[in-house]
Amino acid sequence: MRPPLAPLLGRRSRLRWVHLILGGALFMPYWLVGTVVVGVLTGEGSMFSGDLTTQFGAYAVGLPLAAITSLFPLTRPMSVAAARALCGIAGDRFTGDRLADGPARGRSAKARTAGWFTLHLGVGALISGATLALPPFAVAVMALPFSPSLQRSELTAYWGLHRPWLQWAGLPAGLLMLLALAAVAAGAGALLAREAPRLLGPSPADRLVAAERRAAELAVRNRLARELHDSVGHALSAVTLQASAARRVLDTDVEFVREALAAIEETTRRTVGELDSVLGLLRDGEDDGELPAPRLDALDALVRGAGRQVELTVTGALDRVPDAVSREAYRIVQEGLTNAARHAGGERVTARIALDDDELEITMENALPDRAPVTRPGGGRGLRGVGERARLLGGTSEAGPLDEVWRLAVRLPLGPARAGGDR
Structure with a gap:
């Protein structure tokens, strides 16, 4: 019998989650360049500003940069290797492998590779950010009824959690946050796995070479x-x-x-x-x-x-x-x-x-x-x-x-x- 949480926390979902975090790690250099650009344009003194506008502005600047650098020949072989190992893409019963081998050839194949690389890094950056920020917050909310120091913190007062019944409601709320994060990561991983054959699949030229x-x-x-x-x-x-x-x-x-x-x-x-x-x-x-x-x-x-x-x-x-x-x-x-x-x-x-x-x-x-x-x-x-x-x-x-x-x-x-x- 399949465990009820297997679609969210099963081995395939965990590997796809790792694949998304890998995309977020690859996006970090582009995001740093984006923060510099946004900081220059807005006059923001710190490149690590907590302002959401600055953060998402850097995100918007980093995506086109990622698309441009994806035109390098090694991008598709590395992307295909990561997708094969982590996305769980089954081979086609008639033609075998559904992903292409070697560098992209032709304008269409390079455009599809750029689309995949940008999608992987863009979605991976969002999932990685949520993975870093949400679990600590959910654990803190769940620990609120048992920690007097948390009950007296400014964060508790800011969110209006000083009432005891709201603090006890943090237990199911924190658990729901973690499940929601797992569900979003599983959905994003399934999206990438579905799009991989279309964006990283062999072109007619690749099929001819094979x-x-x-x-x-x-x-x-x-x-x-x-x-x-x-x-x-x-x-x-x-x-x-x-x-x-x-x-x-x-x-x-x-x-x-x-x-x-x-x-x-x-x-x-x-x-x-x-x-x-x-x-x-x-x-x-x-x-x-x-x-x-x-x-x-x-x-x-x-x-x-x-x-x-x-x-x-x-x-x-x-x-x-x-x-x-x-x-x-x-x-x-x-x-x-x-x-x-x-x-x-x-x-x-x-x-x-x-x-x-x-x-x-x-x-x-x-x-x-x-x-x-x-x-x-x-x-x-x-x-x-x-x-x-x-x-x-x-x-x-x-x-x-x-x-x-x-x-x-x-x-x-x-x-x-x-x-x-x-x-």
């Missing part, structure tokens, strides 16, 4: 996910295939077992290096635009790790392929070998890489298995990744059964770099 940042982060995550899928998935498939073949001929072909163990060792060592590089990027949270992926010059080691059933034919000078194309082509060949290892049932796999002046062509074929391959839950990402890699380079990718073989055909344009010559 969307671009999220898109860049997702692109990096997708790239890293493709690297992990292709390198680790291929390594596990190759190791499984080699270990299975070695187990079957363990007693009859020692030389093959030795080759299989060497291939397993080479494959795992290479994959651990790639995995460390990718995990390093994930750990650092950075992307320099170039993932540490192997290139086509590492195809020999890749084919050795895949086993004896892989036959590779290369036409053209692969060392002249641009680095970006070389990296993606290596991963495409790797995924093709992984796919064949999972579904070809140990049949021979032929891989052909042909290079001409304009494009790199990759063709991989293996006999269709007698039985349809078992569909793995969540599988099918490999060929999808091959298509994504090809499209990113402006190429094409086709995969499917053709004349009793499974065929993967990929064409990658070479771009500005041109390669030629055979070896």
